[in-house]
Amino acid sequence: MAKLLEYNATLTDRVDLTPKLSILRVKPDPSWGATAGQIPDFEAGQYVVLGMNNEREPEKGSVQRPYSIASPPEQKEFLEFYIRYVDQPESDNPLTHLLWPLKVGDRLYLGKKITGHFTLAKTLDPNDPRLKVFVAAGTGLAPFVSMILSYVTRGVSPGQFAVLHGASIPQDLGYRDDLRRLFASLPERYMPTISRPAMAPEWEGDVGRVETFFDDEKLEVLEERLGLKPGELEPGRCVVYICGLYGTIHNTLVRLMKRGFVPNDRLIRKELGLLDLEPTLFFEQYDNEPVLDVKNREAMEQLLAETPFAGRLVSNT
Template sequence: MTHAEPFEARLVAARPLSPSVRELSFERADAKALSFAPGQWVNLVLPLPGGEVKRAYSIASAPDGSPRFDLAVTRVEGGAGSEYLHRLQRGEALRAIGPHGLFTRDPGDPAPALLVATGTGITPLRSMLLAALRAGLSAPPLWILFGARFEADIIYRDELEALARGSGRLRYEITLSRGGPSWPGRRGYVQAHVPELYRALAEESGDPAPHLFICGLDRMVSTVRELARGELGVPRKHVHVERFD
């Protein structure tokens, strides 16, 4: 069981994941393990010129009993919090409070799941996926559908492609809403592909009602949730959502 507590987090590494997304690796300054469930988020307390603000960020890494955890932050134009985090220097520390959230998946859960994300909505799903793969061989089929505008916006692509190649249970699908002429993959918004993938997962896994985890901005999350409950008839308890706005 995890419970939220305040702690100091120091930035130990950072790298760009795309032109607008920066991955930040923090470590608890007290060197204690950050205990959390895959899918949970932390609040960062940001000392902005106008006063402190809190911003929530889902943890992108899987819990591993260490003080370290990764976040991936989209730079929102004119967004004070995300712009601050894109400027944060290695060695600087922030107050954090967490973990929080009920959008979680038990790494040992035997139920197949379709994980749907746009943009940095992939972060909690990456945590769930890494934790499930780490939990062992009996992991059920886990399929990811990731949506972005351009090819350059696809984050964690190399890693997820490598994991999918190495595991028959993992399928990784990308759709681009503004893919260029050379893009060979799926096109359009995620919602255009959810019915086909959900039904194929049900068929392949032999489970008529796989779970659906949906994370991103409200407009996408609400659309996919309506689709799930309506057209696809996914049981209410099998639909899990997290909204970033």
């Protein structure tokens, strides 16, 4: 049985976007390490652990899980999280089932270390002029909200960013109003899309999973909306960040490798013979299925044959 957690934080606010999608604000105790009640510095895009004791079934002990922080580092009063209730959990002690009954004022556990490498600071030169394209599925939007709010707060133009966010229905598009305001002068830099339009006949925006923006037949349209010329969605002009589950990451990665984008994952680059190349596509994955089956040499050869990296796999074996 997992050791019981000593609660060190309080739920100070929650916004229930739907019965199964919420934004939670958590304020740590001074003992957590918050100096004078202030959240310590961290980098936008990082994550921290949340945890609960299972008081309904004490024999199951406690459970912890990492969550990306949606609030920017400049917000010193609380940490914000964008969380979906897991309907079909893999565990018999899922954290979301314990978080969901929480009310404002209730207590929970907050991990004492904010960490993670999925940040602009850890992946790019601070003066890199390329367009940063953020691709998010569902709650994978959280780190990008933190990044954009942080950089805009520091005076960086939102024109350096583009956000492609996919969800099932419009109600699942968290932070939609905030992002529309941020991109008011560049409305095409925020592209929400829904995958179940039959459930939302009033929806007049994009439809399809977020990775379908990168379908071969749609790429030129995407480039035009981003303010790029045909063929300019390439590593010399853009850097791509993806956050979500396997399907979104795999499909986006495969399609963009054809344009010359290099994934940041070291194992993938090593197995494909790309270690000498600069990463230009970064991803944060919320599940465990390998993004590419790099041990399937035949499949990898077929993949590379459609990219500028054809032949590298053979020379690397």
